[in-house]
Amino acid sequence: MVEGSNPSSPDKINNYTINMSTFLISSPLEQFEIVTILPLTLLGLNISLTNSSLFLGISLFICIFWLVLSFYKVTLIPSNWQLAQETFYSLTSNIVKDNLGFKGEVYFPFILTLHSLLLFCNLVGMVPYSFTVTSHIIFTFTLALSIFIGINIIGVRTHGFKFFSLFLPKGVPLIIMPLLVTIEIVSYIIKVFTLSIRLFANMTSGHTLLKIIAGFSWTMLKAGGLLAFFHIIPLALLLILIGLELGIAALQAYVFTLLTCIYLNDVLDMH
């Protein structure tokens, strides 16, 4: 008999135990795995419909549905949905007004789209068994990089060659100029990474923590006896954390939008 082919060998039993434990207590990071639902190609490029794109579509649909619902019957005395929508609109318009002033009116539709898309992606991710689109660095980084490129184009078009004076503050002694310019360029470029990593890390860490606490509670319940009774403690903690995560979901969408406005203002209003 070949070694290891015995079904009752210790190696087989160990593997079986590991497989069973991974099946029962799945990894907290498993929720971020991307699964292809419908393989699609366009001109040889992979544009498959994945769970990420599916939930992005769902978020988009809910966002549009909410907008339609809010303005289904426009009345002078607004309905609750209309009031919520108008509050959201006012919040976004205040971000633009406070940071960009009246010259930022042109960018308002873009900022509103960004805010609503991020908000709905974050909130849809909070639904159990759903997928958080913003928990992927590729998604957030692409968004941040596109915004960064767009902001640079706006800056160059507004100020021309003077745009590069952004990296050189006034009244700097010549001797430290190279060092300061390097620091300014690095800090300017690093904004893309901070913007994307902030959103991705917040979403990932929050959802991982929720999964860990939920798993802990489930393990306690399965253990039976007194432990099964006390599983209510991590369950209560989970409930509190869900509330916190909902707040973070809304806050991170707001922060991303606010920082985009601040970065845009930096290139529009140069020193």
Place this chain on the structure above:
Amino acid sequence: MPQLDFTIAFPQIFWLFLSFFLLYSIIVHVFLPIFVKSFKAWKKLVIANNESFNHLQKQLHLKQTSLITLLNQNIIKIRTTFEKNILPTFTSDTTFDFDLINQKLAKVLYYNTLYCDLNVLDSIPLKPKFLNLRSFNDK
């Protein structure tokens, strides 16, 4: 970490751009005009309300002024009538009994002073009818 698997990067980027531009177009072409219309309507409503309020305030002020003028005119008329017609009658008519009027005035003053005392008023028990439930039910 599944997030660092860059083989699935392209579909995500593609669907992100597609979704973003779809939402952007819908918001710009469909929803922003509705938002603007709604906010403009609100502004117009506030302006209309302010205008009607100002109009009402002006009208009220005009009415008050005319009322005061009318009252003053009437008071002057009464005074003139009193001075021209009533007072000469009293002064010229020697048989007129002024004592009677004086007595009546004194009586009024006496009772006023007596019953305007706070202690006296406090000592009078007042029983509102609606609190007197027993007698009310007995009936």
